Amino acid sequence: xxxxxxxxxxVCQKAQATVHLCQAVANHPQKxxxxxxxxxxxxxxxxAAGREAEILxxxxxxxxxxxxxxKIGGPNTGPALKIRKQKYHWKCGPCLxxxxxxxKMELTGKAADLSEAEAENRLAALISRVDDQVRQMVGxx
Numbered sequence: 348x349x350x351x352x353x354x355x356x357x358v359c360q361k362a363q364a365t366v367h368l369c370q371a372v373a374n375h376p377q378k379x380x381x382x383x384x385x386x387x388x389x390x391x392x393x394x395a396a397g398r399e400a401e402i403l404x405x406x407x408x409x410x411x412x413x414x415x416x417x418k419i420g421g422p423n424t425g426p427a428l429k430i431r432k433q434k435y436h437w438k439c440g441p442c443l444x445x446x447x448x449x450x451k452m453e454l455t456g457k458a459a460d461l462s463e464a465e466a467e468n469r470l471a472a473l474i475s476r477v478d479d480q481v482r483q484m485v486g487x488x
Contacts (some may be wrong), residue, residue: 356385358392366402374466410439412446412478413485419443422425426471442481449477 354364362385372378386394386402399424410417417437422428427436438446453473458482 354383356388358388359385361385362387387442408435408437410441410442411436412481413439415439415442424444426467427474430475432449442485445484446477446481449480 356362356364364383365386366382366384366389368382368384370380372380386400389402390400407417407420409415411420411431411433416439418440420435420437422434423431423436428434450473453476
């Protein structure tokens, strides 16, 4: 029987990577970075940055938009946390696809040379608009 390959932590190269981070590159929202850590190395990384490590719950909640069982999600931070007013943002498959399509449409042609404050304000407005569009399209307004 073939054993599934275990992804190792990028830092220690010993423990299984169970924390997976994907982030948009500043001023380049279509570029993403990805990092994979074991829980211990992730906690050390966050502590070194002066932050408390947050590990996602093992149980996924309902879709933020339609209420169906979610397939994916993550913590709300920054403008998303302010707008959604909940710790996690869970999405089902159809709403994830719709959200990605609408977000991509909104991002097309946006200026990349914004100040940090202006970028955060625009991001907050964008998140709010796309959240509203997804809710309208799935009939949950």
